[in-house]
Amino acid sequence: MDIPALLTSAGMNIGISVGMFSLYSILRKQPLNVKVYFGQRIAQGRTRNENLCFERFVPSASWLLKAWEATEEDIFACGGIDAVVFLRIVIFSIRIFAIATILCTFLVLPLNYFGQGLQGIEDSTALDLLTIGNVQEGSRWLWAHCLTLYVVSACACCLLYFEYENIARMRMEQVQRFPTRPSNFTVVVRGVPWSSVETYSESVGKFFSNYYASSYVAHQIVYRFGAVQQLLEDAERMYKVMTTVPVMANVPADQCCETKVDPRCGLCGAKSSSFKKVSGGSELAGRNVDDELREKECEAALVFFRSRFDALVVSQTIQSADPMLWVTELAPEPLDVFWQNLCVPYNLLWIRKIIVFIASIVFSVLFLLPTTFVQGLTKIQYLQNAFPFLRRVSDRSYINLITGYLPSLVLTVFLTIVPPLMMLFSTLEGRVSRSTRKRSACVKVLIFMFWNVYFSNILSGSWIERMGKLTVTSPKDLATLLAELIPRQASFFTTYVMTSGWSGLSCELLQPVPLVGNWLFKCVLMRDDDFVRPVTFSFHTEVTRVLLFGLLGFTFCILAPLILPFLLIYFCFAFLVYRNQIMNVYFVKYQTDGSYWTLAHNATIFSLILTQVVAGILFGMKKSSSASTATIPLIICTALFNVFCKNRFLPLFRNRAAIDAIEMDRTDENSGKLQEIIENLPKAYNQFELCGDEMQIPKVEDAAQPDKPKKSGSSESLEELEIVQPEDLSVDQPSPSSSPSPSPSPSQSEAEDKIVSIN
Structure with missing residues (x-):
């Protein structure tokens, strides 16, 4: 060039x-x-x-x-x-x-x-x-x-x-x-052993009640991702049946239906008989829901402890002689949990990592084709002997555009597919949090960029200059x-x-x-x-x-x-x-x-x-x-x-x-806040709520401060406003006492005549 x-x-x-x-x-x-x-x-x-x-x-x-x-x-x-x-x-x-x-x-x-x-x-x-x-x-x-x-x-x-x-x-x-933060008291447990006589939830409760009786508070089993919403909808429909059918049962029999109906339907007949039938049906429905929940259980759970130090110790120790069972680590924040990967069996993660490693290598090798093409654009003069038609291109006035601007543009366009693909690879590896998944994707993209953008461009450019005579022994x-x-x-x-x-x-x-x-x-x-x-x-x-x-x-x-x-x-x-x-x-x-x-x-x-x-x-x-x-x-x-x-x-x-964990535990215990935090831990990791909205925005307390009065006659634009300084920073997850909820957004009619305050 x-x-x-x-x-x-x-x-x-x-x-x-x-x-x-x-x-x-x-x-x-x-x-x-x-x-x-x-x-x-x-x-x-x-x-x-x-x-x-x-x-x-x-x-x-x-x-x-x-x-x-x-x-x-x-x-x-x-x-x-x-x-x-x-x-x-x-x-x-x-x-x-x-x-x-x-x-x-x-x-x-x-x-x-x-x-x-x-x-x-x-x-x-x-x-x-x-x-x-x-x-x-x-x-x-x-x-x-x-x-x-x-x-x-x-x-x-x-x-x-x-x-x-x-x-x-x-x-x-x-x-x-x-x-x-609820993550300070919570541990993710994976590789829960299967038992023919106990559910995963019962096994987790029995294990931690036995070995951590003084620090164990409660646990929450993880359900297979994708079935949570269906279970929630089934529960809502069952609730409607349970609340509407007894009202119909109070209707007199002579006003309901004169046709003889099987009393097992529970919709007509005597009040007492109808009520008993509905109650029995609701109990059966409750048992069906519990059975379905048991079938959806995964070999992973969130375990809550009484102090930060207890959770820290449990997360950094091996729980059994088999390192593939009862694997523990500190839990991510509620909105950071990647529930789908928590359902992946722990003993399959090494296979997934090998597959991802091989796929990454294959993709890097295949990407040498566009890299070589890009270098060919920058070195058209070296390809004229092999491809005579390029001599007419090199004599044109736009040759500077082809050799100067076009190669870098083509390479940039090809590289746009790399970050999404590496994010997919990181998801397949089984990361349990979104933050670690994005960091893993960052590592993969960085290695790919160093090799395919830096080294492969240098080597392929040299190969084109020497027309295949490049040898490295x-x-x-x-x-x-x-x-x-x-x-x-x-x-x-x-x-x-x-x-x-x-x-x-x-x-x-x-x-x-x-x-x-x-x-x-x-x-x-x-x-x-x-x-x-x-x-x-x-x-x-x-x-x-x-x-x-x-x-x-x-x-x-x-x-x-x-x-x-x-x-x-x-x-x-x-x-x-x-x-x-x-x-x-x-x-x-x-x-x-x-x-x-x-x-x-x-x-x-x-x-x-x-x-x-x-x-x-x-x-x-x-x-x-x-x-x-x-x-x-x-x-x-x-x-x-x-x-x-x-x-x-x-x-x-x-x-x-x-x-630091011990000092914070002592401070909260002396002030009486520790018990309140512990009681609200299960509410923070409610899978039924957190899986309902993948981009749920945490509610920020005291974030909305009154706007400053606008001076008369001024045409204040967006750039003239100051930055919001909330007392409780929105970058952190909400406290365990308040479950995450989406922040209010302006309606469509207001969105066209309102501007965000950068205040």
Whole structure:
């Protein structure tokens, strides 16, 4: 790819981004789009009237200012600790790549340009002159690259340590901030052994009453997902029969029916006889319902304990000699429970994981086809000998569009199917909570992106350049090949950052699918119901994109520094866009308590070590043995730093501190709140209610505060309002004393003339 193709891609992406940003600033002010762009505010029940004014149809950037001025407490109030951690990942990327951009732009980039190492090479382009490949062999300038690598690595490790420490502290404070969470007293039990004489419910009650008599309170068996609603409807119909038939039984016999009827029907005849028949039928119906419930029982249950410490101990111990039976873990929050997977037999989970692992590998291999096609678009000149008709295409004026903008666009389109598929794979693995399922999908998407977007693009691009003569016989050959080929792919990844990053942020703001669907529902189909439903933040998509760009930034910082300014622009705009979306659009239903940071830490360490290994090999290929040897201590220090962080902070993300649990138990017991919390535990995990509405919004107490009086004569728009600061943050689940209930939403007649208050 040459400079005109890169400029074509930059112009296309800049035009698309500016146009969509301007369109968003207009559409967000229209009353029809309130539920598209302010779903999070609607979940809090915040609306107000908005008069028609000219300012609603003029683009403005005031939403950027509001996103910039929002504090971390505001983000926590709207999106919870996971949203704060995600933004901390973005902030870390801004800091480290700002340092790398300054160093590499003013030190490394000029040395690469004036290196004169590519003179006489025919297939080199103008962009290759800005890479380390243009530095001559044995040049002393390579020490500047090595020094820059040391500085960037040291800064990255320092920033990682401080972020790890702060997020670990936030995670510990999260437990103390919401002490009445029902999950603190609840344990999920799976692998309940089958018995021919006892039901699963009786087995669970007998087991924990025998071995945990002093701490066991009650239990709730889990029923097969999908049958819960049918059982609930049957119970409602049975209730109607039981309440209406006795009324008919009170009717005199001479007014009812003169025809002789079998007295077993229970509808005609004497009062006493009819009543006895109905009572007997209701008892039989009750027994039928109980029998049907027993048939729907799963080998899983939720067990409630008297204290947090008791639940913590039970969740972290093996209950029997057979580790496949009586498997325990701390329960997720009520709205976080994935009831469908709780019904999966525990002894089948390992088979599901193997199947998912094989399916992921097969999908990754199949995805090499679109990856190779994308690289073929960027290197049409290398395919002209094999495909002569491409010579006519390469002579056209639109060749810069084909080689510059189109490959990254095609790759971005193909990658849209990856997150939903990985979410499906994570569901099949049997995760018992929605938060862990999304985090598992995030891991799968990240591994897929690292391999199929980064490594496979590099290898397939090299294979096309050499027309099938690429051979790798050992890991050493692969490392040498990567060191040689990574700088040559810098231009493609630069265009990918612009297409997937810049244009992706504009699509994230505009929300095209909910926007078009809402217009069709309201304006074309004239439907009263809403197309837009509350949606949660797609961490498995956005976290992986940020970490993938981090990998590109680290690996190209000294090899091809031209990509760094484009990355820095993306991270700066991502900081503002995601803050706006978290505060206005996405609804928080469940949390992972900041566990995405461990994934970000591991991905960053991998990126650093890969960068150092590639740089060391490349220094050796450039016949600078001293610079190559100097990277070995850097690799060792980075690995030791990773081990230190894992020993120091990782246990805080895997387990809960017993001291905190004991102290909270003592505090609640002294204040008399502990007994009240225990009594309301079974109500919080009511499967019949929680399965009735998968996107049930928890009711937030004291969240609706009176609006500030509006000044007369002012045309206040959406951006001029402040952020809601509820006393009881909506990011946490409701207390056990109150069962989850959906928040009120405005009616259809009010939705057209009301605007969400960002207050």
